[in-house]
Amino acid sequence: MAKIAILGFGTVGSGVLEVCRKNAASIARRAGEPVEVKYILDVRDFSASPDAALFVKDLDVILADPEVRAVVETIGGTKFAYPYVRRCLESGRSVCTSNKEMVATYGAELLALAKAHGCAFLFEASVGGGTPIITPMHQCMAANHISRIEGIVNGTTNFMLTKMKRDGMRFDEALKLAQQLGYAETKDPGDDVDGRDACRKIAILGSLACGHHIYPDNVPARGIRELTPLDVRAAESRDCVVKLIAWYREEAAGSLAAGVEPMLVPEHNQLAGVDDVFNAILVKGDMLGDVVFYGKGAGKLPTASAVVADVIDALKEGAAIHDSLFWQPAEKLDHMLPDNAAYTWHLRVRGAAYGLRLPLEPVRSEGGETVYRADNATPAQIDALAAELQARGCQLLLAMKQLAE
Amino acid sequence: MAKIAILGFGTVGSGVLEVCRKNAASIARRAGEPVEVKYILDVRDFSASPDAALFVKDLDVILADPEVRAVVETIGGTKFAYPYVRRCLESGRSVCTSNKEMVATYGAELLALAKAHGCAFLFEASVGGGTPIITPMHQCMAANHISRIEGIVNGTTNFMLTKMKRDGMRFDEALKLAQQLGYAETKDPGDDVDGRDACRKIAILGSLACGHHIYPDNVPARGIRELTPLDVRAAESRDCVVKLIAWYREEAAGSLAAGVEPMLVPEHNQLAGVDDVFNAILVKGDMLGDVVFYGKGAGKLPTASAVVADVIDALKEGAAIHDSLFWQPAEKLDHMLPDNAAYTWHLRVRGAAYGLRLPLEPVRSEGGETVYRADNATPAQIDALAAELQARGCQLLLAMKQLAE
Numbered sequence: 123m124a125k126i127a128i129l130g131f132g133t134v135g136s137g138v139l140e141v142c143r144k145n146a147a148s149i150a151r152r153a154g155e156p157v158e159v160k161y162i163l164d165v166r167d168f169s170a171s172p173d174a175a176l177f178v179k180d181l182d183v184i185l186a187d188p189e190v191r192a193v194v195e196t197i198g199g200t201k202f203a204y205p206y207v208r209r210c211l212e213s214g215r216s217v218c219t220s221n222k223e224m225v226a227t228y229g230a231e232l233l234a235l236a237k238a239h240g241c242a243f244l245f246e247a248s249v250g251g252g253t254p255i256i257t258p259m260h261q262c263m264a265a266n267h268i269s270r271i272e273g274i275v276n277g278t279t280n281f282m283l284t285k286m287k288r289d290g291m292r293f294d295e296a297l298k299l300a301q302q303l304g305y306a307e308t309k310d311p312g313d314d315v316d317g318r319d320a321c322r323k324i325a326i327l328g329s330l331a332c333g334h335h336i337y338p339d340n341v342p343a344r345g346i347r348e349l350t351p352l353d354v355r356a357a358e359s360r361d362c363v364v365k366l367i368a369w370y371r372e373e374a375a376g377s378l379a380a381g382v383e384p385m386l387v388p389e390h391n392q393l394a395g396v397d398d399v400f401n402a403i404l405v406k407g408d409m410l411g412d413v414v415f416y417g418k419g420a421g422k423l424p425t426a427s428a429v430v431a432d433v434i435d436a437l438k439e440g441a442a443i444h445d446s447l448f449w450q451p452a453e454k455l456d457h458m459l460p461d462n463a464a465y466t467w468h469l470r471v472r473g474a475a476y477g478l479r480l481p482l483e484p485v486r487s488e489g490g491e492t493v494y495r496a497d498n499a500t501p502a503q504i505d506a507l508a509a510e511l512q513a514r515g516c517q518l519l520l521a522m523k524q525l526a527e
Numbered sequence: 528m529a530k531i532a533i534l535g536f537g538t539v540g541s542g543v544l545e546v547c548r549k550n551a552a553s554i555a556r557r558a559g560e561p562v563e564v565k566y567i568l569d570v571r572d573f574s575a576s577p578d579a580a581l582f583v584k585d586l587d588v589i590l591a592d593p594e595v596r597a598v599v600e601t602i603g604g605t606k607f608a609y610p611y612v613r614r615c616l617e618s619g620r621s622v623c624t625s626n627k628e629m630v631a632t633y634g635a636e637l638l639a640l641a642k643a644h645g646c647a648f649l650f651e652a653s654v655g656g657g658t659p660i661i662t663p664m665h666q667c668m669a670a671n672h673i674s675r676i677e678g679i680v681n682g683t684t685n686f687m688l689t690k691m692k693r694d695g696m697r698f699d700e701a702l703k704l705a706q707q708l709g710y711a712e713t714k715d716p717g718d719d720v721d722g723r724d725a726c727r728k729i730a731i732l733g734s735l736a737c738g739h740h741i742y743p744d745n746v747p748a749r750g751i752r753e754l755t756p757l758d759v760r761a762a763e764s765r766d767c768v769v770k771l772i773a774w775y776r777e778e779a780a781g782s783l784a785a786g787v788e789p790m791l792v793p794e795h796n797q798l799a800g801v802d803d804v805f806n807a808i809l810v811k812g813d814m815l816g817d818v819v820f821y822g823k824g825a826g827k828l829p830t831a832s833a834v835v836a837d838v839i840d841a842l843k844e845g846a847a848i849h850d851s852l853f854w855q856p857a858e859k860l861d862h863m864l865p866d867n868a869a870y871t872w873h874l875r876v877r878g879a880a881y882g883l884r885l886p887l888e889p890v891r892s893e894g895g896e897t898v899y900r901a902d903n904a905t906p907a908q909i910d911a912l913a914a915e916l917q918a919r920g921c922q923l924l925l926a927m928k929q930l931a932e
Contacts, residue, residue: 254667
């Protein structure tokens with residue numbers, strides 16, 4: 123019988139307890155022994171819960187119990203989670219987490235700490251919310267050099283973009299619906315709609331791919347607030363859909379680029395048909411070519427089941443397989459990762475744009491705004507174009523790249 | 528430095544050598560040490576090869592060398608591969624294989640043998656040809672009960688079906704093209720086009736899902752020979768595409784059903800957009816919901832990279848993680864797994880079908896044949912219909928299920 127503890131009894135934490143109980147038999151078969159939740163750490167009062175006896179408020183109780191072999195961290199954020207996870211790892215307990223903010227910020231450090239103490243730090247659920255991605259990248263693609271990742275990794279914004287496309291909703295209408303359905307935070311939906319959540323996830327995947335820490339702070343990220351129905355319709359008339367894409371790319375020279383931004387995705391691309399709250403991540407291996415992992419990107423039980431899968435792995439004796447789930451620490455850069463590639467662009471302009479250095483092809487006009495297409499231009503050229511337009515009294519309202527084939 | 532041996536220097540075997548050399552640095556990073564191919568076993572003459580020194584013709588040479596820690600089996604078939612793999616496992620060497628026929632036929636026995644000798648028997652490359660599926664199912668979905676699998680697992684037939692749909696080719700034209708391009712065997716393409724290859728793969732995935740051995744001989748399999756352009760067009764007019772689907776299902780009562788057959792796939796289904804030689808496998812977990820794994824289903828380097836990933840896992844000391852990659856032996860059934868579910872059907876009939884017990888709705892007619900749609904009927908009811916039609920001088924030429932939502 124393996125005993126574990128859960129830190130934080132929110133949505134995912136309570137899901138972990140539920141999964142452990144519901145699928146106890148198949149979990150025992152996989153883990154080689156039954157798995158039981160012995161403690162739940164939460165500051166709130168659960169004395170009325172049928173599981174009241176499991177709750178503690180002091181991490182020391184858990185750390186002092188030699189029966190506890192692995193710890194699940196589902197507190198979220200970094201303020202409490204980070205020092206708690208450090209202490210668990212220092213005590214030799216493996217930690218399994220769904221906390222993308224912590225992994226993206228302290229991943230290299232926590233992985234090294236786990237290694238130093240002979241335990242594992244696992245985070246399959248931090249990206250894809252249950253859809254397998256970390257383990258397949260780490261194990262199944264171990265013989266590949268990974269040069270490109272492109273993903274729809276935020277279910278909330280993907281749901282909103284699906285509504286904007288299918289039902290012609292504006293951003294604010296789609297957000298309101300997402301909030302009503304519980305997909306978006308009511309108080310501050312910024313983590314989702316401004317791309318910060320996706321930014322943490324691509325920082326994690328990029329770190330895993332290149333082998334050293336990529337900080338979210340160095341990944342340019344923007345969300346979907348600026349998108350209008352005109353953008354959606356103009357994309358459609360080019361046989362594309364607008365998706366919030368989190369991407370990572372190793373350039374030929376070995377330098378890295380990454381970003382989170384709404385992009386035009388051609389309809390025949392595997393990511394174009396990923397709708398509603400689903401996630402999909404495309405990973406390019408030099409031997410394997412493109413593979414895509416698709417599934418529900420969030421939700422209590424999907425995410426919890428991924429955490430429990432990590433627990434099963436962590437509990438296995440001598441699970442040296444995790445030694446290579448590792449990336450090196452790196453200094454945070456004092457600048458954003460630059461993107462010097464050339465793209466096809468979607469440019470929404472207010473005012474008359476003609477006679478410019480960069481050839482623009484009009485796609486669609488509505489209410490004094492026009493979407494143009496520009497080919498083979500770098501972000502720097504688009505910046506120059508914006509200045510050129512401004513000098514003529516026009517305004518570049520939105521510049522959106524098209525996902526390269 | 529870890530030394531390995533390759534048994535069989537065909538397409539995949541030579542790919543394994545190539546991958547080991549090309550990505551030596553990243554493989555060493557993942558394995559924790561460099562990986563070197565020390566021996567290649569092949570009956571053919573490779574004395575003119577630059578790697579002539581590696582070739583041996585006698586398995587005993589490999590088994591007698593204590594430096595060899597893992598063995599790659601890429602001979603194919605079972606005649607030589609099976610006894611060789613047994614001997615390798617009995618000697619305590621982990622075996623990594625892409626040989627689906629051997630895994631489907633002897634998987635339970637070889638997994639038990641590996642366990643008994645403290646080594647691993649790994650076969651990620653046996654399904655999906657490089658696309659991760661075995662490891663994600665085994666590890667990432669370990670906290671799920673898997674009740675359904677539906678996959679496009681044969682790239683050759685998927686390429687042919689794509690050509691039949693896009694270019695209106697007949698079966699024989701598509702086969703000829705596939706043979707010209709090297710996708711289909713020239714001598715006997717039956718393994719692919721008659722569904723035997725897909726049958727082995729679904730037997731492997733089903734065994735992994737239910738935990739006991741499912742024999743390919745017990746899985747009803749048919750291929751795509753009977754399909755005509757009328758079938759493809761009739762499917763289109765119902766907003767469906769025809770795909771060769773390998774499926775596994777656990778019924779509510781716990782009984783199993785599985786099969787390989789061409790099916791109508793509604794266009795909004797994730798599998799409908801999987802074209803050319805690509806594979807995609809949908810797996811339903813009770814906690815996770817549907818996940819889909821998509822990638823190139825075959826090819827020298829993709830398949831070899833999956834074998835090498837298994838080698839890396841196998842080489843890690845105390846990789847107890849594989850202990851649960853296991854299914855129990857089971858007797859071969861003396862009957863096929865039955866399918867008692869109700870489906871929507873595509874029925875191609877010669878002659879006039881009216882006044883039948885089962886209501887049929889005509890979809891499309893050409894050259895004396897008509898495709899009808901029937902709803903909510905079991906395979907047994909369709910068998911009865913075929914008899915009823917025959918009694919009236921008509922003939923049921925093709926009955927095809929529609930993939931349920």
